[in-house]
Amino acid sequence: MVMVDNRNGFSANIARKANEYDNSEEGGNIYYVGIKIYGEMSNPDCPQGGEGGFCNKFDKYGLDSASGTWEGKDFHISTTESLPPIKVNSIASFYTQVEIVEMEFHNFANQTQEGMR
Numbered sequence: 001m002v003m004v005d006n007r008n009g010f011s012a013n014i015a016r017k018a019n020e021y022d023n024s025e026e027g028g029n030i031y032y033v034g035i036k037i038y039g040e041m042s043n044p045d046c047p048q049g050g051e052g053g054f055c056n057k058f059d060k061y062g063l064d065s066a067s068g069t070w071e072g073k074d075f076h077i078s079t080t081e082s083l084p085p086i087k088v089n090s091i092a093s094f095y096t097q098v099e100i101v102e103m104e105f106h107n108f109a110n111q112t113q114e115g116m117r
Contacts, residue, residue, distance in 0.1 A: 004038045009061030014068050014096065029097040030066045037062040039107040045114050059117040062105055068096025 003010045012030045039062065046055035111117065 001035045002038070003035070003062065005041045005043070005060070006062070007058045007060055009064040010035070010037065011064035012066045012098075015071055029099065030068075032066075032098070032100045032103055034102045035100075036104045036106065039105075039109060040112055041107075045112065057112075057114045057116055060112055062108060063103075066096075066098040 001010070012032070014030060040060070044052075045057060047053070
């Protein structure tokens with residue numbers, strides 16, 4: 001997978017209610033393999049000093065924490081909810097293992113072009 005100039009960062013979350021205590025590889029662990037995450041690209045977040053039709057100043061994160069939760073949301077959400085899909089609102093589950101293999105970060109700086117983190 002390749003992630004470019006993303007706002008919230010990439011994350012993997014898994015609902016483990018059915019197999020919370022299964023610590024085998026089939027039990028629902030999370031594996032990141034061969035992922036490249038790129039920081040800002042040449043396209044500006046505020047074109048023409050904010051006069052280009054839009055201006056989006058956000059803190060940006062390349063990677064967010066992976067997690068195992070007790071329950072999750074449906075993969076295809078069919079109803080309107082007040083919270084976005086990334087808001088799970090569930091307790092954590094035990095035994096979720098996260099393994100990262102060959103992850104690369106490219107072009108990350110202390111601040112974005114707009115002075116954000």
